[in-house]
Amino acid sequence: MTTAVQAPPAQNQGKAPKSLNAGQGRRGLLLVAPTLVFLAVIIIYPVIQAIIDSFKKDQGLDRSTGLFVQGGAAGISNYTHWILQRCGDQSCPPGTLGNQFYDALWVTLFFTVVSVVVEIVLGMWFATIMNRNFKGRGLVRAAILIPWAIPTAVTAKLWLFIFAFDGIANKLIGLVGIQPRLWTSDPWAAKFAIIIADVWKTTPFMALLILAGLQLIPGDVYEAAQIDGATKWQTFVRITLPLVKTPLMVAVLFRTLDVLRIYDLPAILTNGGGGTTSLSMLVIKQIGAGFHSASALSTIVFLLIAFVAFLFIKFGGADVIQRPPRRATPKDRDKDQDKVAGPATGNPVAANATTPGA
Amino acid sequence: MTAATTTPSTTRGTVQGQEYHQKSDRGARIRMYIGLAVLVIWGLAPFYWMVVTAFRDVGYTFDTTPWPTHVTLDNFTTAFSTARGNHFGAALVHSIIIGIVTTAVAMLVGVFASYALARLQFPGKYVVLGIILGASMFPGVALVTPLFQLFSNIGWMDGANYQALIIPNISFALPLTIYTLTAFLAEMPWDLEESARIDGCTQGQAFRKIMLPLAAPGLFTTAILAFISSWNEYLLAQQFSTKQTQTVTVAIASFTGAQPHQEPYTAVMAAGTIVTVPLIIMVLIFQRAIVSGLTAGGVKG
Numbered sequence: 001m002t003t004a005v006q007a008p009p010a011q012n013q014g015k016a017p018k019s020l021n022a023g024q025g026r027r028g029l030l031l032v033a034p035t036l037v038f039l040a041v042i043i044i045y046p047v048i049q050a051i052i053d054s055f056k057k058d059q060g061l062d063r064s065t066g067l068f069v070q071g072g073a074a075g076i077s078n079y080t081h082w083i084l085q086r087c088g089d090q091s092c093p094p095g096t097l098g099n100q101f102y103d104a105l106w107v108t109l110f111f112t113v114v115s116v117v118v119e120i121v122l123g124m125w126f127a128t129i130m131n132r133n134f135k136g137r138g139l140v141r142a143a144i145l146i147p148w149a150i151p152t153a154v155t156a157k158l159w160l161f162i163f164a165f166d167g168i169a170n171k172l173i174g175l176v177g178i179q180p181r182l183w184t185s186d187p188w189a190a191k192f193a194i195i196i197a198d199v200w201k202t203t204p205f206m207a208l209l210i211l212a213g214l215q216l217i218p219g220d221v222y223e224a225a226q227i228d229g230a231t232k233w234q235t236f237v238r239i240t241l242p243l244v245k246t247p248l249m250v251a252v253l254f255r256t257l258d259v260l261r262i263y264d265l266p267a268i269l270t271n272g273g274g275g276t277t278s279l280s281m282l283v284i285k286q287i288g289a290g291f292h293s294a295s296a297l298s299t300i301v302f303l304l305i306a307f308v309a310f311l312f313i314k315f316g317g318a319d320v321i322q323r324p325p326r327r328a329t330p331k332d333r334d335k336d337q338d339k340v341a342g343p344a345t346g347n348p349v350a351a352n353a354t355t356p357g358a
Numbered sequence: 359m360t361a362a363t364t365t366p367s368t369t370r371g372t373v374q375g376q377e378y379h380q381k382s383d384r385g386a387r388i389r390m391y392i393g394l395a396v397l398v399i400w401g402l403a404p405f406y407w408m409v410v411t412a413f414r415d416v417g418y419t420f421d422t423t424p425w426p427t428h429v430t431l432d433n434f435t436t437a438f439s440t441a442r443g444n445h446f447g448a449a450l451v452h453s454i455i456i457g458i459v460t461t462a463v464a465m466l467v468g469v470f471a472s473y474a475l476a477r478l479q480f481p482g483k484y485v486v487l488g489i490i491l492g493a494s495m496f497p498g499v500a501l502v503t504p505l506f507q508l509f510s511n512i513g514w515m516d517g518a519n520y521q522a523l524i525i526p527n528i529s530f531a532l533p534l535t536i537y538t539l540t541a542f543l544a545e546m547p548w549d550l551e552e553s554a555r556i557d558g559c560t561q562g563q564a565f566r567k568i569m570l571p572l573a574a575p576g577l578f579t580t581a582i583l584a585f586i587s588s589w590n591e592y593l594l595a596q597q598f599s600t601k602q603t604q605t606v607t608v609a610i611a612s613f614t615g616a617q618p619h620q621e622p623y624t625a626v627m628a629a630g631t632i633v634t635v636p637l638i639i640m641v642l643i644f645q646r647a648i649v650s651g652l653t654a655g656g657v658k659g
Contacts, residue, residue, distance in 0.1 A: 027561075028480025035471040035532065036486065039493050042501075042529035049504035126400075129393035140394055142645040143401035149637040150405065151590035153607035154630040158408045161623045166420035168407060200404065205652070212653035254495070261497035264592045268611045283499040284597070287506060295503045302500040309495050 047302065050295045054078050058290035078296035097286050101297075103275060104282045110191065111278065112259040115198050116252060122199065123206030123251075130207065131214045144204040152201065156268035159197040160184065163269075190274025194265050202258070206251055213247035214240070253312040260305050279304075405634070412628040419623050433628035442614050445601070446629050449609035452520075453589055456605060459524050460588040461581050464531035469577070472539035473565065477548065494533035498593045501526055509598060518602035526594045531584040538583055538651050542576030579651040582640060589637070606633050 057074040080086045082101045092098035130140065147155070163169050163183030170180035181189040217240065225235045263280035270276045277285075279301050286294040414421060415428035416436075438447045474480065475487060505526060509515050514522040546569065554564035570577075592607040599608055610629050615622030641648060 024478045025480040028474040028478035028483065031470040031474035031478070032480075032486050034467045035536065036489070038467055038528065038532060039489060042525060043493050043496055046501050046504035046508075049508070050500060053504065053507070125393070126397055129390060129397060132390050134390065134394065138645055140397055141649055142642050143398045145641045145645060145648065146401045146405050146638055149586065149641045150630075150634050151592070151607050151610075151637075153590070153592045153611045154408075154633055157610055157613075157626050157630055158404055160621065161411065161627060162404065162407065164420070164621075164623070168422050171422045200400070204401065208649060208652055257495045257497075261499065263499065264607075267596075268592075280497065280499040280593070284502065284593075287503060287597075291503065291507065298497075298500045298503045301497050305495065305497050309492075 050299055050302075053292050054296035054299050056292045058292045074292065078293050079300070081293055082297055082300060097282065097289055098293075100277060100282060104277050104279045107191065107276060108260060108262065108278045111195060111198070111262055112256055115195050115202075115259050116255050118195070118199050119203045119206045119255060120248070120252060122203045123210050126203065126207035127210035127214055130211050141208075144207065146204075147201045148204050150201070152264040153268055155197060155201050156265050159193065159200075160269050163193050184270045185273040187274045190270045190276050194262075194269055194276055197265055197269060198259065198262070202255060206255060209247055209251040210244055213244035217243045249312070249316050253309065253316065256312070257305055257309060260308060261301070405638075408627045408634070409631050411624055412631040414624055416622075416624045433624040434632070436622065436625040437629040437632065442616070444609065444613055445604060446606070446609050446613075446632075449604045449606045450632070452599075452603050453606040456520055456523050456527065456603070457585045457588040459520070460527040460531050461584040463524070464528050464535045464584045465577070465581055467528075468532055468535035468539055468580075471536050472543055475536070475540045476543035490533045490536050493529065494537065496529075498526075498530075501529070502594065502597050505594075506597060515598070516600050519600070520603055522598045523591075523595055523603055523605065526598070527588045527591055530591065531587050534587055535580055535584050538580045539576065542580065542651070543573060546572055546576075575647055576651075579644065579647040582644060582648065583651055586637060589633075 055074055055076070055078070057077075077086070081092070081098050085092045085098060085101065087093070087096065087098055126144070130137070130144075134140075150158070161167055165180060165182065169183065174180060183189045183193040221239055221243075222235065225239055230238070261280050262278050263284070266272065266276045266278050267281055267284075272281055279297075283294055283298045283301060286297055410426050411419070412433055413426055413429050413431070414433075415430045416432065418428045421427055437444075440447075471486075471490075475483065506515075509519075509522050513519075548569070550572070551561075551564045551569050554568045555561060559567065590607065591605070592611065595605040595608050596611070599605055606629075610626060610633065613622060613626050613629065615625070
C-alpha cells in the first residue's frame with residue numbers, strides 16, 4: 001500500500017491454465033520494450049544530459065578573475081549559485097535571476113498549497129453534489145468538463161481578459177463595493193488571479209476523481225450508519241473520508257506535482273508580474289542567460305518534484321501503482337464488499353492531458 | 359423496494375433502494391439544485407464570456423452587458439489575418455499535424471505495453487509501471503534545457519522540423535495513453551479471449567479478432583485524451599517551435615494587436631473559441647466515455 005512498487009499478490013498468479021499462458025514473461029517484456037526505449041530516449045537521456053551540463057561553466061565573464069571563460073568544469077558552483085545565492089565569490093546582486101530563486105520557490109509552494117487545498121474542498125463538494133441521482137447528470141458532467149478541456153494557454157488569455165482593469169472581474173467586485181484591482185501586477189491580486197484561474201480549470205478534474213471513489217462506496221454502508229443513528233457529519237468523517245482516501249491522495253499527489261511545475265498560467269496571465277515568477281518560468285528565463293545554470297536549476301526543480309512525490313507515496317498513502325488489475329468475475333462485482341476492497345485510484349495521469357509539463 | 363420501482367405512479371424522490379438519502383426532504387433537494395446550479399455556472403460562465411466577447415465589436419471590448427451585444431464576425435477575420443504577423447490559420451494546421459502524429463505513435467507504442475501490463479505476468483512489471491508513472495510526473499522544464507541544446511546542435515531549431523515538437527509531446531502522451539488503456543483493457547471481458555483460444559486461436563489472433571473490436575471505445579477515448587494533451591501543450595512548443603511549426607497555443611499566447619502592448623482581446627477570444635469549440639463538441643458527444651477514461655479503474659461502465 002505504501003510503497004510504489006509492490007509484489008503481485010499471490011492469488012493473482014496462475015489463474016488460467018498453464019498451457020494457455022506459457023511464455024508470458026518473455027512476451028510481456030517484448031511488448032513493453034518499445035515503450036521503455038521511447039521513455040529512455042525522451043526522458044532518461046535528457047535528465048542525465050541536464051545533470052552533466054549542470055556541472056559545466058557558462059560562457060561569460062568570471063567575476064573573480066575578470067577573464068572571459070569558455071566553459072569547463074564548474075564543480076557545484078551552478079548549484080551554489082541558486083541555493084546559496086552565490087554569483088562568483090560574492091552574493092548575487094538584487095535584480096539578477098539568481099537572486100529570484102527563493103522568491104520563485106516560495107511563490108511556487110504558495111500556489112501549490114493554496115490551489116490544492118481549495119481544490120480538495122471544492123472538489124469534495126462538487127463530487128458529493130454529482131453523486132446524487134438527478135436528471136441531466138450527463139449535461140452537468142459535460143458542463144464541468146469544459147474548463148478541463150480548454151487549453152491552458154487559452155484559459156490564461158481568457159482570465160487575462162476577465163481580470164483586465166476594465167474587465168468583468170473588477171466590475172463584479174465593484175458591485176459589492178471593492179476597489180478595482182490591478183490583477184496582473186499587484187502582488188496579492190496577481191497571485192490570486194493565478195490561483196483562481198488554476199482552481200477553476202482543475203477542480204472539475206479533482207471532483208470527477210473523487211466522484212469515482214464515492215461511487216464505489218456501497219449504499220448499504222450508509223444505510224447501516226443511518227440505522228445506527230449517525231449524523232451526517234459523522235457519516236462523512238467516519239465513512240466517506242476513509243473510503244475515498246486512496247483515490248483522493250493520488251489525485252492530490254498529481255495535482256501537487258502539476259502546480260509545482262506550473263508554467264503556462266503565470267507565463268501568459270501575469271508574465272511574472274507581482275512576484276508570480278514560478279520555478280519553471282525562472283528556468284526558461286535562465287536558458288537565455290546561461291545554459292548550464294539553467295540545467296542546474298531544472299535539475300533542482302526535478303529533484304524537488306521527485307522528493308515531494310516520494311513523500312506522498314511513502315507517507316501520504318498515495319498508492320499510485322494500482323494493484324494488478326483484478327479479473328473480477330461478474331459474481332465478484334455484485335458483492336459490494338469486493339468493490340470497496342479494491343481502491344479506485346482513478347486516472348490521475350489524465351490531468352496532464354491539459355497541462356503537460358506545465 | 360420492488361413495489362417502489364414497479365409501480366409507475368408518483369415515485370417522487372424515491373431513488374434506488376440502495377441510496378441512503380431515501381427520505382430526502384425538500385430542503386436537501388433545494389440545496390442539491392443550488393449546488394448543481396453552481397456547478398453549471400462554474401463550468402460555463404467563463405467560457406460563455408469568451409464566446410460572447412469573440413462575437414463583440416472590438417470598439418465595445420469592455421462592454422460588460424451579460425448577453426451578446428454589438429454582434430460581429432470581424433474578430434474571426436482579425437484572428438486569421440496575417441497582416442500583423444499573426445499566423446493563426448497556419449498554427450491550426452501545425453497543431454493538427456503534430457497532434458495526429460503524436461497520438462498515432464503514442465497509441466501504437468502504448469497499446470502493446472498496455473496489453474502486457476493489463477494481461478500478462480512478467481518479471482519487472484511493477485518496475486515498468488513505476489517508470490511510466492514517474493514519466494507522467496516528470497516536469498517539462500527538465501526536458502527543455504537538454505533538448506534545447508540537442509535540437510540546436512542537430513539543426514532542428516529552425517525550419518519545418520515537426521519532430522522537435524512531436525518527440526517531446528510523445529513523452530507526455532505515452533504515459534497517459536498506457537495508463538488509460540491499461541485500465542480500460544483490465545475491465546474488459548477477457549473470458550471471451552480464453553474461449554477463443556480454447557477454440558484454437560493463438561493469443562495474438564484472439565486479441566486481434568475478438569478483443570480489439572471490443573476495445574474500440576476505450577482506444578478511441580484514449581486517442582482523444584492523447585490528442586488533447588498534444589493540442590494543449592504550450593511550454594515545449596513555445597521553446598521548440600519555429601515559424602513553420604508554431605502551434606495554436608503559442609500563436610494565441612503571442613497574439614499581437616494593432617498597437618504594441620495593447621492586447622487584442624476580442625481577436626484573442628475569437629481565436630480561443632476556434633481552438634476550444636472542437637474540444638467542447640468532443641466533450642459533449644463523448645462525455646460519458648471521457649469521464650470513464652479520466653476515472654478509468656475506478657468506476658465500471
